[in-house]
Amino acid sequence: MKTTNGKTITRITLDHGSGGLAAQELVQQVFLSRLQNPILAALEDSAVLPFADQRLAFTTDSYVVEPLFFPGGDIGSLAINGTVNDLAMRGGTTILGLSLALIIEEGLPGEILEQVAASLAAAAAAAGVQVVTGDTKVVPRGAADKLFINTAGVAVIPPGIEISPRQARVGDGIILSGTMADHGITILAERENLGIAGQLRSDCCALNQLVDNLLKLFPAEIHALRDPTRGGVATALCEMAAAAGLELEIDEAEVPMNKNVAMVSEILGLDPFFLANEGKCLLFVAPQAEKEILAALQRHREGREARLIGRATGHGHGRVVLRTAVGGQRRLTPLTGNPLPRIC
Amino acid sequence: MKTTNGKTITRITLDHGSGGLAAQELVQQVFLSRLQNPILAALEDSAVLPFADQRLAFTTDSYVVEPLFFPGGDIGSLAINGTVNDLAMRGGTTILGLSLALIIEEGLPGEILEQVAASLAAAAAAAGVQVVTGDTKVVPRGAADKLFINTAGVAVIPPGIEISPRQARVGDGIILSGTMADHGITILAERENLGIAGQLRSDCCALNQLVDNLLKLFPAEIHALRDPTRGGVATALCEMAAAAGLELEIDEAEVPMNKNVAMVSEILGLDPFFLANEGKCLLFVAPQAEKEILAALQRHREGREARLIGRATGHGHGRVVLRTAVGGQRRLTPLTGNPLPRIC
Numbered sequence: 001m002k003t004t005n006g007k008t009i010t011r012i013t014l015d016h017g018s019g020g021l022a023a024q025e026l027v028q029q030v031f032l033s034r035l036q037n038p039i040l041a042a043l044e045d046s047a048v049l050p051f052a053d054q055r056l057a058f059t060t061d062s063y064v065v066e067p068l069f070f071p072g073g074d075i076g077s078l079a080i081n082g083t084v085n086d087l088a089m090r091g092g093t094t095i096l097g098l099s100l101a102l103i104i105e106e107g108l109p110g111e112i113l114e115q116v117a118a119s120l121a122a123a124a125a126a127a128g129v130q131v132v133t134g135d136t137k138v139v140p141r142g143a144a145d146k147l148f149i150n151t152a153g154v155a156v157i158p159p160g161i162e163i164s165p166r167q168a169r170v171g172d173g174i175i176l177s178g179t180m181a182d183h184g185i186t187i188l189a190e191r192e193n194l195g196i197a198g199q200l201r202s203d204c205c206a207l208n209q210l211v212d213n214l215l216k217l218f219p220a221e222i223h224a225l226r227d228p229t230r231g232g233v234a235t236a237l238c239e240m241a242a243a244a245g246l247e248l249e250i251d252e253a254e255v256p257m258n259k260n261v262a263m264v265s266e267i268l269g270l271d272p273f274f275l276a277n278e279g280k281c282l283l284f285v286a287p288q289a290e291k292e293i294l295a296a297l298q299r300h301r302e303g304r305e306a307r308l309i310g311r312a313t314g315h316g317h318g319r320v321v322l323r324t325a326v327g328g329q330r331r332l333t334p335l336t337g338n339p340l341p342r343i344c
Numbered sequence: 345m346k347t348t349n350g351k352t353i354t355r356i357t358l359d360h361g362s363g364g365l366a367a368q369e370l371v372q373q374v375f376l377s378r379l380q381n382p383i384l385a386a387l388e389d390s391a392v393l394p395f396a397d398q399r400l401a402f403t404t405d406s407y408v409v410e411p412l413f414f415p416g417g418d419i420g421s422l423a424i425n426g427t428v429n430d431l432a433m434r435g436g437t438t439i440l441g442l443s444l445a446l447i448i449e450e451g452l453p454g455e456i457l458e459q460v461a462a463s464l465a466a467a468a469a470a471a472g473v474q475v476v477t478g479d480t481k482v483v484p485r486g487a488a489d490k491l492f493i494n495t496a497g498v499a500v501i502p503p504g505i506e507i508s509p510r511q512a513r514v515g516d517g518i519i520l521s522g523t524m525a526d527h528g529i530t531i532l533a534e535r536e537n538l539g540i541a542g543q544l545r546s547d548c549c550a551l552n553q554l555v556d557n558l559l560k561l562f563p564a565e566i567h568a569l570r571d572p573t574r575g576g577v578a579t580a581l582c583e584m585a586a587a588a589g590l591e592l593e594i595d596e597a598e599v600p601m602n603k604n605v606a607m608v609s610e611i612l613g614l615d616p617f618f619l620a621n622e623g624k625c626l627l628f629v630a631p632q633a634e635k636e637i638l639a640a641l642q643r644h645r646e647g648r649e650a651r652l653i654g655r656a657t658g659h660g661h662g663r664v665v666l667r668t669a670v671g672g673q674r675r676l677t678p679l680t681g682n683p684l685p686r687i688c
Contacts (some may be wrong), residue, residue, distance in 0.1 A: 009454040017448065017482025027480060030457055031444075034465035039441065039476040047476035049440045049498065052396045060443035060496055061479045064487070096393045097383065099404035099496050100375075103447075104361065106685075110353040113374050121378035132383040132391035135405045136371060138361025140685055143408075143489040152404055152443050152496035154393065341450075341484055 019230025019276075020335025044164060044243075045089040045226060048157065057092025059083060060152040066342040068112065068147060070190050072182075072202030075149055076119030078278060078344060082229065083151040084127045084206045089225040089281065091163040092155030093212035097132035098124070101150040106141045116147065127206035129153075161215055165243035165284070167223040173290035174248060174310040175283040177210070177303045178203065179256045180233055184275030185264050187343050192268070199260045205279035210300045214283075217296055221289035227281045229344055234273035234320070234332040236282055242318030244284075250310035250332065253325045273322075274335050276343045284312065363574025363620075364679025388508065388587075389433040389570065392501065401436025403427060404496040410686040412456065412491060414534050416526075416546030419493055420463030422622060422688060426573065427495040428471045428550045433569040433625065435507040436499030437556035441476035442468070445494040450485045460491065471550035473497075505559055509587035509628070511567040517634035518592060518654040519627040521554070521647045522547065523600045524577050528619030529608050531687050536612070543604045549623035554644045558627075561640055565633035571625045573688055578617035578664070578676040580626055586662030588628075594654035594676065597669045617666075618679050620687045628656065 009029070015022035032041060039047045046059035063079045073081075080098065087095060100120065104113065124131055157163075182203040189200050207227065214222060224244065228236035233255070241248045257272060265272045279302060285293050290308060297303035320332040353373070359366035376385060383391045390403035407423045417425075424442065431439060444464065448457065468475055501507075526547040533544050551571070558566060568588065572580035577599070585592045601616060609616045623646060629637045634652060641647035664676040 011454060012448050012450060012452040012457060012482055014450050014482050014484060017480060023480060026457075027478070030454075030461045031464075031475075031478065034461050035444075035468065035475045037474045037476065039474065040478070047441060047443075049476065051400075051440060051500065052398055054396055056395075056400075056440065056498065058441055058443060058498055059477050060445045060494065062445045062447050062481050062494060064447060064481050064483050066487075096395060096400065097391060097402055099391075099402060100379075101404045101406045101494050101496075103406050103408060103492055104356050106356060106358050108356040110355060110374075113356060113370075117374045117378050120375075124379065130381045130383065131375075131379045132381070132393065133403050134371070134375065134384070136361060136367060137406050137408050138356055138358050138685065139408050139489065140358065142486075143410075143686070144492070145483065145487040148447055148488070148492070150404065150406060150445050150494040150496075152445075152494075154400065154402055154498055156395065341482065342487070 014341045015337050018335055020235055045086040046092055055157040057087045057090045057155045057157055059086040062150040064148050064342050065344050067190055070202055071186055073204035074119050076116040077123040077204050079149040079151045080120055080123035081204055081206045083153045084129060084208050085227045087153050087155040088208040088211040089227055091157045091161040093208050094156040095129045096154045097130050099133045099152045100131045101135040103144050103148040104138045105144045105146050106138055108146055127208055160219055163225050165224045165240045168244040168246055168284040168312060170312050170314055171287050172223055172284040172312040173287050173308050175294060175306055176309045177281045177297055178305040179258045181261050181272035181275035183278040184343055185261045189264055196264060203277055203279035205302055207281055207302060210302050214296060218289055218293055221286040224284035225281050228277045230276050231335040232274040235334045237320045238318055238334040241320050245315055246312045247314045247316035248310055248320045249313045250322045252322050254307050254309045256305045256307050358685045359681050362679055364579055389430040390436055399501040401431045401434045401499045401501055403430040406494040408492050408686050409688050411534055414546055415530055417548035418463050420460040421467040421548050423493040423495045424464055424467035425548055425550045427497045428473060428552050429571045431497045431499040432552040432555040433571055435501045435505040437552050438500040439473045440498045441474050443477045443496045444475045445479040447488050447492040448482045449488045449490050450482055452490055471552055504563055507569050509568045509584045512588040512590060512628040512656060514656050514658055515631045516567055516628040516656040517631050517652050519638060519650055520653045521625045521641055522649040523602045525605050525616035525619035527622040528687055529605045533608055540608060547621055547623035549646055551625055551646060554646050558640060562633055562637055565630040568628040569625050572621045574620050575679040576618040579678045581664045582662055582678040585664050589659055590656045591658045591660035592654055592664045593657045594666045596666050598651050598653045600649045600651050
């Protein structure tokens with residue numbers, strides 16, 4: 001198997017599930033080449049399906065997070081919120097239903113499943129969505145690690161709403177809806193048993209109601225949305241810049257981050273720009289509306305720490321420049337290697 | 345955790361993934377009780393979502409089959425055909441798109457993934473469907489067994505088509521679209537390394553085009569459809585009978601079965617009525633049209649061995665009586681225990 005840059009992939013490695021470059025190569029080389037169609041090739045958070053003079057958003061994600069429970073969430077809330085957010089990132093805020101498919105390892109304590117089911121139900125209720133269809137598989141002990149969940153979702157995109165990196169323009173303001181890297185750092189601190197774990201909390205939450213409100217207020221001024229999950233803010237910005245054909249400048253000093261998250265990133269030697277978020281979005285917005293959009297975001301609980309973090313400065317091939325806090329600059333690139341497996 | 349009949353489930357067992365009674369109990373007790381809504385509670389092969397004066401079918405399934413490749417198919421073709429068939433069983437024959445989510449074990453040879461991707465693409469092309477969105481996760485070695493696939497699908501149900509066990513009536517003819525138990529026996533023979541394996545072949549195929557043609561010819565006369573996958577023909581008939589409030593009689597001598605399948609079932613001591621099919625459907629049809637429907641089915645490659653196997657004989661609580669080939673009768677019940685893990 002050869003990747004587009006000529007490397008041969010003989011075995012799948014954890015890098016291929018990173019959400020970064022290796023994952024892109026794998027998908028391109030193995031799947032897109034064979035399943036070629038324009039909807040899939042767009043590689044956005046959701047597919048857009050034309051139907052009856054309207055448009056449906058359709059998306060899927062599997063959740064393999066380890067540990068199953070963590071401060072601020074668990075595999076159940078993650079599975080609801082992750083898919084709800086992928087729909088919302090295409091403007092699919094009227095959600096017709098979610099599917100729920102479980103792969104359970106034989107021997108899983110019934111109580112664990114009960115807790116996850118309760119969390120799924122609570123997250124669905126909070127987001128105002130219904131699980132409408134499902135599937136359960138049980139595999140023998142050792143054939144899976146405890147529990148994996150897949151959710152898919154179908155939503156209606158309101159008429160006139162066109163949210164996509166391809167709508168982003170030179171001059172657009174770039175907003176991050178809140179603090180960076182909370183989910184990634186929380187999971188890693190749990191795994192490493194850092195004493196500080198009590199101070200950290202995943203940002204896992206649903207953004208559909210926030211996005212719905214914003215799109216009603218600013219239907220034309222919000223150009224693109226993306227939730228920076230695996231691969232973090234850096235990878236999401238690079239992908240958006242490349243899809244938009246833009247160059248971006250990000251001002252590090254403006255990027256909101258919790259103090260404890262910054263500290264633990266430092267201790268673990270990890271760059272928070274590459275760490276997963278599960279309740280945040282990046283917005284590309286028309287410059288004349290950016291102050292109003294920021295203010296509207298900050299009125300929502302999920303957006304109260306939103307900040308304008310940068311701007312699309314020109315046409316280009318996806319360069320993302322970070323103006324660092326100490327006055328230098330460095331290029332942000334998509335995540336390569338160094339995977340954080342089972343972060344979501 | 346208590347089931348509806350008062351038993352406590354302390355640990356998940358393979359029985360809970362059987363597609364039989366234990367699986368029903370688990371879903372009811374753990375999930376339906378918390379995710380309560382009328383669409384989910386219907387527990388049909390697909391959910392039906394009203395949208396824009398039309399109706400969408402939406403379904404999901406995870407595939408964990410072992411081995412990944414078997415005579416007649418592999419996890420890739422199974423993942424396409426299984427979900428296509430679940431949509432078709434509700435009349436959702438205009439398929440808007442499928443999602444594809446992979447959970448890959450670190451170390452999987454690239455060639456295996458290439459083969460599966462090629463098979464996915466071929467099955468999608470054969471069924472005339474597109475994969476429009478996807479997700480890839482890689483988990484560390486030992487956290488999953490090689491490869492699991494989830495597909496979900498969205499389809500349009502043509503106006504006027506109402507396919508559901510609740511449409512079945514007393515007097516309806518019951519048709520099986522072809523031979524029974526081919527998939528289940530093929531998988532088991534592969535696992536047991538029976539010498540006969542070369543003579544067996546999974547029936548894995550897509551039924552959407554067959555169903556689409558039949559519904560165009562007999563929009564009102566076809567009342568209910570189900571694909572007898574996990575749990576086999578017996579479990580599917582029991583579930584349909586219970587949902588319809590009917591009693592059924594099945595004539596064993598009329599149920600089509602390949603000679604080798606019957607022989608291997610005998611050798612392995614398994615009842616083929618409980619073994620999985622992956623390219624067959626059960627049809628409940630108006631008696632006045634049953635001969636014509638049977639003839640129409642037999643004109644399709646996928647239906648050429650279709651037979652009328654029984655009838656809905658009266659109102660009831662889901663009793664299914666099998667008139668045996670030797671002139672006796674026995675009651676068919678849903679699968680309990682004795683699971684065949686990872687059959688699909």
